[in-house]
Amino acid sequence: MALRCARVVIVGALFSLGITARSDASDTPAPPDEATRRGAALHGFATLGAARGTDERSGVVHSFSQKRPTFDRWSVDLDTVVGGQLEWRSGGAHTLIVQGVARAGTDFEPDLALAFWRFQLAPQVALRLGRIASPLFYDTDIINVGYANTMVRSPLATYTKINAIDHLDGADLSFMTPVRRWLIGAQLFAGQATYDHYTWDNASVLRARADDIRGIALTAVSNDLKIRLSHTASERFSMRSRDIERLNEALVALAGNVRMLSSAHERQAEYIESLQNPLDSRAVYTSLSAAWSPHRWHLLAEWTRLSSDRPWVGNTDAWQLVMARATGEVTPYGFVSRQTTRRSSSMSINVPAALAPYAATIQATIERDIERTDLSMRTLGVGVRWDFAKNWALKLQAERLVQDVPLALADPATQSRSRSNSALFSIALDWMH
Amino acid sequence: MYRLRHTMLAAWFLLCANARATEIAVIAHPDTSVASISVTTIANLFLVSNASWPGGAVVIPYDLPDGSTLRSEFYEKLTGRSAPQMRLYWARIIFSGSGAPPLQVESTPAMLQRVAATRGAIGYVPREQVDNRVKVIAILH
Numbered sequence: 001m002a003l004r005c006a007r008v009v010i011v012g013a014l015f016s017l018g019i020t021a022r023s024d025a026s027d028t029p030a031p032p033d034e035a036t037r038r039g040a041a042l043h044g045f046a047t048l049g050a051a052r053g054t055d056e057r058s059g060v061v062h063s064f065s066q067k068r069p070t071f072d073r074w075s076v077d078l079d080t081v082v083g084g085q086l087e088w089r090s091g092g093a094h095t096l097i098v099q100g101v102a103r104a105g106t107d108f109e110p111d112l113a114l115a116f117w118r119f120q121l122a123p124q125v126a127l128r129l130g131r132i133a134s135p136l137f138y139d140t141d142i143i144n145v146g147y148a149n150t151m152v153r154s155p156l157a158t159y160t161k162i163n164a165i166d167h168l169d170g171a172d173l174s175f176m177t178p179v180r181r182w183l184i185g186a187q188l189f190a191g192q193a194t195y196d197h198y199t200w201d202n203a204s205v206l207r208a209r210a211d212d213i214r215g216i217a218l219t220a221v222s223n224d225l226k227i228r229l230s231h232t233a234s235e236r237f238s239m240r241s242r243d244i245e246r247l248n249e250a251l252v253a254l255a256g257n258v259r260m261l262s263s264a265h266e267r268q269a270e271y272i273e274s275l276q277n278p279l280d281s282r283a284v285y286t287s288l289s290a291a292w293s294p295h296r297w298h299l300l301a302e303w304t305r306l307s308s309d310r311p312w313v314g315n316t317d318a319w320q321l322v323m324a325r326a327t328g329e330v331t332p333y334g335f336v337s338r339q340t341t342r343r344s345s346s347m348s349i350n351v352p353a354a355l356a357p358y359a360a361t362i363q364a365t366i367e368r369d370i371e372r373t374d375l376s377m378r379t380l381g382v383g384v385r386w387d388f389a390k391n392w393a394l395k396l397q398a399e400r401l402v403q404d405v406p407l408a409l410a411d412p413a414t415q416s417r418s419r420s421n422s423a424l425f426s427i428a429l430d431w432m433h
Numbered sequence: 434m435y436r437l438r439h440t441m442l443a444a445w446f447l448l449c450a451n452a453r454a455t456e457i458a459v460i461a462h463p464d465t466s467v468a469s470i471s472v473t474t475i476a477n478l479f480l481v482s483n484a485s486w487p488g489g490a491v492v493i494p495y496d497l498p499d500g501s502t503l504r505s506e507f508y509e510k511l512t513g514r515s516a517p518q519m520r521l522y523w524a525r526i527i528f529s530g531s532g533a534p535p536l537q538v539e540s541t542p543a544m545l546q547r548v549a550a551t552r553g554a555i556g557y558v559p560r561e562q563v564d565n566r567v568k569v570i571a572i573l574h
Contacts, residue, residue, distance in 0.1 A: 037533065037536065043527055043528070045524070045528060083528070085527070085528060085530075087533075089533075097530045099528070099530065114530045116530065118530075120483065123483070123485050123489060123490070123491045124483070124485055124489070126483060128530075132530065133529045133530050133531070141525075141529035141530075141531065142524075142525050142528055142529050144528075145524060145525075145528040145529075147520075147521065147524050148521060148524035148525040148528055148529075149521075150521065176481070176483065176484065176485075177485075177489075178474070178477065178484070178485065178487055181471060181473045181474065183477045183481050183484060221477060221480075221481060222473055222477070223472070223473040223476040223477065223480075223512060224476075224512060224513065293512070293513070293514065293518075294513060295513030296513060296514070296515065296518075298518075326514075326515050326517065326518050328515070329515075329517055331517075331518075387517035387520070390499065390500065390520070391520060393517070393521075432520075432524050432528070
């Protein structure tokens, strides 16, 4: 409790710092003799958001890192966040940026969202080293910044599964050049990412780690149209916890027992051993998006795929369509989104009859762990954004969520696969400087 | 009589609309090799960090302060986006760490002075305020 209070105080201080900076530095024009950027600048953002669902059994989370799902009571855990960003520019080719973020859903534990050094190698080529924003999908680089999103948040069906990877530790090299009426850009990136993964029933916490990430994002920009394609592979995506360790020990023991029964079962034993760390895989993230903003309109279409080389983990396809139209300070919007996970085969453990009950228990444990990562759902929502003052926005949003597998169940005794059809209401006050 | 009143009313609205519309000159440093430029290219130069002139030279865009009427009109004519939409746009750029909005100058005289003094610079002023220190590369109606 004391720790949480201390975090709230720190977050409050950070927010105050942002407000102070706003009053001191807001809109201060560059000195007349300054031709290039030089010196430090402080930016901040905050969202005070509350959301509630209508199903006491089924909860929703912003990302796998959120500690407590939001059920049928008003909660600030889904959207409330505060962040500060410090920039230093040399006036030449060098820039340093550090951004800290604290979300209510993680008890305001401060997180270093960005921390990189940027070097402009040439007018059209830049290198960044350090912690950079995630380039996996269209919105992953601003996932914590409510003000920067027309809506309260990017659709849960498309983004919940990816939001926890909001930054990469590594480097990127970006290149941009004009081609006729287009600006064509390429971003090559590499690195790794880690996060704490809370299962939907809050039964366990896993340490998720995506290693050896390599990817490319291509963009084409022409005034009001932006097309983006990104392809990212993590050669080793792993999830570790005490429960996984126990499962591994059980698999090794089972494999040993199979060998003891007969040397003819060697291949079966090897297969059982290969099931250790069942959630580990080579993960590939692909996103194709088009954002079009003709006069006062904003249209966004995105298709994404998360594929795994483990057949029982399967491939997750998702898409979103967003439409908004600004009329003065008021922007009504609507969206539809869907995520589906398809498994090419279910995992099965075939053992001699004497070991079947033991194997069945292990198999059930693995299948439960796999189901905990399945967020198949579809959403349909409407909302309105009101930019009632400079750098402030108020949003109201209502959506219908149909979850094929409830993300969280209030009563552990009733845990089972079932479809949940519920509504989610949100109100958010966004600020940025 | 009824039709005449409507016609006069429509004409009055049209006159008012024309009187309010400002022609905005997009200006550049006089050494800029670009003679004229499309609206799409101008938008790219202002909206995309580290964009470059056709030909590859570094571009340094200048902006008026947020809240300035001319700035709102400029982006409205250039992109069709309102001031709140532009703030949302820049929030994405700033907080994703992918760039920074253009440098700000305090007034149109300062804009003329900065663009005239800075190689690669681009800015905007009301057409009637243009002087011979800068090069006009486009007019936004």
